[in-house]
Amino acid sequence: MHKSALVIGSVVTATGLLATACGSAGDPSGTTGGTFTYAIGDEPETLNPALQDEHTDPVTEMVFRGLTRHDAQNKVVPGLAESWQVSKDERRYTFTLRSGLTWHDGKPLTSRDVKFTIEAVKAASADAPLSRNFTAVESVETPDDRTATLKLSRPFSPLLDAVSMGLLPEHALKGKELTDAGFGRHPIGSGPFKLTAYKPGQYSELEPFGGYYEGRPKLPGVVIKYVSDDTARLIQLENGEVDGAHLQPQQVGRVTGDDRLRVETYPTADYRALMFNFKKPVFADKDVRLAMNYALDRDAFVKSVLLGQGSPATGPLDESPYKTGAAPFTHDPAKVDALMGPAGYAKNAQGLWEKDGKTVRFELTTFAEDSARVAILNVAATQLKQRGFDVVPNPRPADWVRKHWGDLDAMVVGWGTPYDADSSVYGPFHSSQALDKGGSNYGTYANPDVDKALDRARGTSDPAVRKAAYADFQKALAADPPFAWVAYLLTDNAVPKALKGPERRTLGHHGYGFFWNAEKWSWS
C-alpha cells in the first residue's frame, strides 16, 4: 500500500537524520586533566578591560593584568608592578615594574605602556566609565623602562585600586580609538592566559601563557562558552558538555545532588536597596526612613526572592573590610511604631500612618525588565504596606526610569563593588554627585557629615584615617538613611570536584571575578 509506504518513508527519513546525527554527539568532554570548559550567560561586548567598569568578565580577567591586583580579601597587592612608592603629599606614585615582562605577542612590556594606558583611558572620557579614576592624574613620567611615575593634581587614595585595571599594549593600540573593535575581539594582554580563539556567540578559547610573571598556569586550557539560556546552560552542565557553569539560585539544588560537581558559593558586594528621592517631601523626615528600614523583613527576602542565595543588607559597606555594622536594622515592628508615633504620625482607619491628613504615600518603581528586582519590589511593597506605609508598587520600563530619575519617588536599585570603598559609596552618597550636577547620586541625598567623611577617606591613603572616616560615614548614614537596604546577593558556580584552586572572594556584579586566581587552578 503506497499510503503506508509514505508514512514509513517519512519515519525512516526522520530516523535516518537522527541516526546520522547521533554518531558523533554527546560524549562528555574530558572529565579531568584536559581543558576546563565553563558556561556563562553574559558575553561581553568587548574584551578591552578599560571599557569594563569593575565587573571584568572571565576572559578579560584571565587575559589582562594591571599594575596592582586584589587578593582573596580584596586587598591591593602587587601585580605587574613589583613595588610602588607614594610621596608624602600623596601626589606622586612611583611604580616599579617586574623585570622581563612581555605581552602575549612576545613584545616587551615597559613603562611606556603604563603611560599609554592611563593617558588613553583618561582621554576616552565618556567612552570609558573608568576614566573617572584618572581625572586626578596630571602626567605620567617614564624615567626608564621599569619605572612609571604618576603625578596627581590632588591626593586620590583609590588610585592603587584603580591601576588594577588591565594594562593595554601601546604597540597594538597606538593611533587607534580606545573602543577599537579589532582590539576588543583580539586583545593582547599580559595575564596568565592567552586568547587563542574567540567565536562571538559561541566561546572563547584560552591557553596558558608561558611568559606570565608567576610562571605558566597549570590548567592546559580554558574554554568559556556563552550560553545565554539558563536552562540550556544547566543541561550542558548535566550532560557533561561543559565542566562548570554559572548557576541561577533555583538551580543550586539540582546540582548539589550530582556527585561529579561541587558548588562554589561566594558573597558579592552587589546589594539591592530601596532608594528614596529626597526631592519628595514625603521622605524629608529621617524617622520615616528609619522606620521603613525596621519594617523590612530581610530574612524573608533572602528566603523567598533570593532562594537562600543572599544575605541581609544594612548598609553599603557590609561586604567591605571597612564594615563597622553601624546600622542596627532588623525586622522590628515595635521599633516602627516607636519611631512613627513621636514623629507625629498616627494610624488611620485603613491602618496607614497619617500626619496632617497625609499618608506616607509614594510610588516604588524599578526596571520592569529585571524580574528579580520586580520580585523585590513586590515583596517590599507588601511588607511596607503591612507596617502602615502607603506604597504603590509600579515597575516601569528601563527607558522611562532613565529619563525620570529626578521625578520618581523610590526605586529598587542595585549597587556596590568589591574593591575600594570609595568607588562604591562616593558616587551615590556624596552631595557633589547629585543628579542635577550630572552625578550618580540619583536620590539627591545630602548630608554634611557624610560628605565630610567621604572627602576625608578619599584624600588620604593612611589606612587608620580611612578606617576612621568610613566608620564616621557609616554612622552618619545609619542615623539618616538614604536607602532602605534589602540584601546582598550570593553567586553560585558549579565546578568539577576534581578541579582544585577556586578560592572564595567577595565578587562583583553577576558573580564576575570567579576566575580571579585561575592561574593557580589545577586538576587533582
Added chain:
Amino acid sequence: MKRFLLLRAATALAVVVALSALCFALLDLAPGSPAASILEARSGGRPAAPTDVARLEHRMGLDDPLPVRYGRWVSGAVRGDFGASYGSGRPVAETLADTAPWTLLLTGVAVLFSVVGAVGAGLAAALTRRAWLRRSIETGLFALGGMPGFVTALLLLWIFAAWLRWLPSGGLARPGEPVTAAVLVPHLVLPALALAFGHHFGTYARLVQTGVARLRTAPHVENARARGLRRRTVTARHLVRLGLVPFAARLGVGVGTLIAGAYATEMIFSWPGVGREAILAARQQDYAVLTAVVLVTGVIVVLANLLGDLAVAWLDPRVRLSGRDPAAPNGGMDRAHH
C-alpha cells in the same frame, strides 16, 4: 509567467525600500538612549551619569536631526556599509556576514523538516482509512500546535540532549573543534527540529490534510477516476498536487514567523546567527545593528513570499496562466471559474 515574476520582483524591491525608512523612523521613536544603554552595559548595569550620556550621544552623532541621520545611513547602506555597532564598534556588515549564513542554514533546514513532516503527516492523515492512525496524528498535531516554540525547544533539549544524550545541546561544534559538515549536522538537528515543530507545524499539517481531503470528492478527481485512471495517478496528479496549494501559500507567509522563531531558538541553542545579534542589540538599543538586522530579515521574508508564490504557481496551473494573486484568501482554490 514573466510578467508575473517581474511584477513580484518590483513589489519586493519597493517593500524593502519602504521597510528601511519605516524601520529607521520607528527606532527613532523608540524611547531611551543608546548612549545610556552602552554606558550601563559597560558598568554592569549601574546607571550612567546624565553628563556622560549627553557627551557620548554627541560623539555618536545621535543629536543630529532624523533626516540627516537617515541620509547618512542610506548613503552608506547602498555601498554596503551599515555603520558600526554602538557597543562593540564592530562594522555591522562584518557581523551580518558572520551570522546571516548560519541563520539561513538553520531556517532552511527547518523549512525542509517542516515541509517533509507536514506533508508526511498531513497526507497520512488525509489518505489513510485507519481511523486510529488519523486520530493519533491529529492528536499529536493538536498538542504541537498548542505548544509555544520555546517550550518545544526546551522539551527537545531535555529529551535528546539531557536524557537520551544523543545530540549536543548547542553551538556549531564543540569548542575548539573545527566546524565540518560531520560535526555540524548533529549540532543542527535539535535547533532545526525545534524551529520546525515549534512554529505552525500543526497548522501546516492540517492545511495539507484538509486541502487534500477536501478534494477527494471534487469534480475533477471524480472525473479522473471515472476516466479509469490508475489510483496512484489520480492521487499524485489530481489530489495531492492541488491539495498542497493552500499549504504552499501559507508556508511563504509563515517563513516570517519562522525567522522570528529562529531568533528565540538561536538564543536557546547558542546558535551564532542573526537572531542572537538582534536580541542582544535590542537589549542594548544598538540601533545600528538592529536596523540592519530588521532590513535583512525583511529581505528574507520578502524572498520567501516570492518563493511561496512561485511554488503555488507551479502547483496550480490556474495561477500560472492568469497571474492571479495566489496569496489571496483561498489562493484561488474554490472559485475555479476558468
